[in-house]
Amino acid sequence: MTTSPGHRRDRGYSHRLRRMREQGVKPLRGNERASPYQNDGSGVSVDCGWGNLHFAQTFENPKALAERMRKEGPGRRDIGFYVREPHVALAAAPQELFLDPSHTYRLDLSTYRASRRKLQGFTVRRMTNEEDAEAVNRIYAARHMVTVRPDFFWHRKDRALIYLIAEDNATGAVVGTVTGVDHMRAFDDPERGASLWCLAVDPQARHPGIGEALVRRLAEVFQARGNAYLDLSVLHDNDQAIALYEKLGFYQIPVYALKRKNPINERLFAGPGPESGLNPYARLIVDEARRRGIDVEVVDAEGGFFRLTYGGRSMLCRESLSEMTSAVAMSICDDKAVTRRMVERAGIRVPAELETDDPKDVTDFLKEHERIVIKPARGEQGRGVAVGLSADDDVDGAIERAKQISDRVLVEEFVEGDDLRLIVIDYRLVAAAVRRAARISGDGRSTVRQLIERLSRRRAAATGGESKIPFDEETNRALKEAGYGLDDVVEEGHEIPVRRTANLHTGGTIHDVTDHVHPTLVDAAIKAARAIEIPVVGIDLIVKSHLGPDYVFIEANERPGLANHEPQPTAERFIDLLFPLSIPHAARQASRTEPEEPCPA
Structure with missing residues (x-):
């Protein structure tokens, strides 16, 4: 007599379950919630905030695992881990579950050796306060991961979950995070296992080795506790992460993960769509x-x-x-001189400017303003722009490089300050961010060229290949001003700028300040958008501080990169503009009570 896979008892599951019961694992009864794991006698599940981690080896059979996973709550991503016979579990709920296209890797903690390398520019520590938790959620959102309910971090009563963060020594900002689950503390795991989850590094992080340092520190914590191994699940095509894990000694094991078909996981089970x-x-x-x-x-x-x-x-x-942006508005943004005149007439403060490529005119302008900016009248992504030129710089060369982009050259006074990008959609502020030029941090061993190449690779990986640091005259000029050449070694901990412009396409980073930007700056951006009559625009200002009212207008971008401002709802507001009837009815009703141009707090 043949038993169908969906009903056959898995001896491996039964053996592991019996061994756990012999070691004292008992089910919770009623509303008992002494810890975030669930064990109703059929298997153990740990609530990780973003979803439940179901330990498949503790379930009596694959059907019990499938039934537990079908109870996944809305907005969560449950994972069935340590599934050794996924085809059997899938047969229990084939319409609702799918096999996660990830590999499982393991680090043997009995042979792992800690690195002696000193961390450069950041510190790894435990999460300690609400600000840390909010920063972790910000990184999760930037990496398209499921965020965790803020109070979850503080109301858990067990010690099975470990949250580590990486903190920038100079700014105090949280730039990376990782979560560890101690299987021994969660359910008295007889195999003394542990697992790593949610490794994430801020896309704007400027220091190398943050991810590696977080993994190593977590491994050292579990090694000190006496855990035997550290496991993790990684998408099969995440080559960069896999290379890191294999470098640290992780090796692949034949263990699989199941997930439930939901909107969060759609890319994983539906395959790449035409938009891929x-x-x-x-x-x-x-x-x-x-x-x-x-x-x-x-x-x-x-x-x-x-x-x-x-x-x-x-x-x-x-x-x-x-199509809602007119050809006229687009042509205004395309010509920086025209843009400047339009917004100046609207009362927007602009820097002194001269349109010329005559070296004598530029010299006279330089004498008046001491430092200048030379840029093409037309162009984008920072090409042909030279910032902060003085009499000692190759002004003629800068003019020629600008003329390669446009036949008309603009000369502006240089204004010291931060580069602020404000996204205005439907004449309302949606996002604001300070953009910072690329900088490298020395380690006492690597040359400037090597440091730039590493930073460029990290920026490319964080932006889908959109951001790279070019080896051009502007890079050489920034290095010369700092007193370095490409083959020089930068002393440990010393930082030097490698670009003068903060353009993202040349390696710049972006830092959200939407909730703190001064109302005067918001008002200037909206006025500029109305002057150009453009419904979607990125307004660039130079400011002393985003907290203050002082600014000068630089330019308007008719095709701003909305993805650079996550987790602000830039895409949502863009679709609202194009298709207002797609907005949920309750949201449309609420918006009617709002003022047309709300000022931020």
């Missing part, structure tokens, strides 16, 4: 459109073109540039 070839700026908008049931047609993935259709209304877009 789009760049991050277009994909962010397309993903939001699909969530609302808006039809998406990718017109040209390489160029970032797509068409959105909803309720008889159709919009052709190129990233954040849509």
Whole structure:
């Protein structure tokens, strides 16, 4: 007589369950919640905040595991881990579960050896306060991970979960995080296991080795506790992460993970859609459109073109540039001199400017302002822009490089300050961020060239290949000003700028300040958008501080990168603008009570 896989008792599961029961694992009864794990006699589940981690080896049979996973709550990502016969568990709920396309890796803690390398520019420590928790959620959101309810970190009563963070020594900002689960403390695991989850590094982090340091510190914590191994699950195509784990001594084991089919996991079980070839700026908008049931047609993935259709209304877009932006508004933004004149007439403060490529005119202008900016009248992504030029610099060379981008050259007074980008959609502020130029940090061993190459690789990985540091005249000029050449070794802990402009495409980083930007700066950005009559725009200001009212206008970008401002709701507001009827009814009703141009707190 043959027993179907869905009902056959798994001897491996039964043996492990019996061994656990012999060691005293007992079910919780009623509303008992002494710890975040659930054990109703059929298996152990640990609540990790983002979802439940179900230990498949503790369940009586695969069907019991499937039944537990079907109870996943909304907005959560449960994981069935240590599944050795996934085909049997899938047979119990084939329409609801899927096999996670991830590999399981293991580190043998009995042979692991800690690194003697000193951390450069950051410290790894335990999470200690609410600010740490909020920073961790910010990193989760930036990495498209499920965020954790803030109070979860403080109301858990067991010691099975470990939260480590990496803190920037100079700024105090949290730049990385990792979570560990101690299986011995969770359910008296006879195998003395532990697992690693939610390793995430801030995309704007400037120091190398943060991810490696977090993994090593977690391994050392579990090694000191007497755990036998540290396991983790990593997507099969995450080559960068896999290379790190294998470098540290992790090796692949034949253990699998199950997940439930839900909107969070859709990419994993539905396969790549037509939008998979789009760049991050277009994909962010397309993903939001699909969530609302808006039809998406990718017109040209390489160029970032797509068409959105909803309720008889159709919009052709190129990233954040849509048919709602007129050709006139686009041409105004394309010509920086015209943009300046338009916003100046609207009462926006602008720097002194001269349109010329005559070296004598530039010399006279330089004498008046001491330091200047030379840039092409047309162009984007910081190409051909030279910032902070003085009489000692190659001004003629800067003019020639600008002329390679545009036949007209602009000369501006240089204004010292922070580069502030404000995203205005439908004449309301949606996001604000300070952009900082690329900087390298020395380790006492590596040359400037090696440090730049490493930073450039990290920025490219964090932005889907959109951000890289070029080896050009501007990089050489920034290094010369700092007193370094490409082959010089930078002393340990010393930082030097390698670009003068904060453009993201040349390695700059972006730091959200939406909740703190001064109302005067918001007002200037909205006035500039109205002067140009453009519904979606990125306004660039130079400010002494985003907390104060002082500014000068630099330029307007008609196709701002909305993905750079996550987790602010840039894509949501963009789709609201294009398809207002796609906004949920309750949200539309609430918005009618708001003032047309709300000022931030």
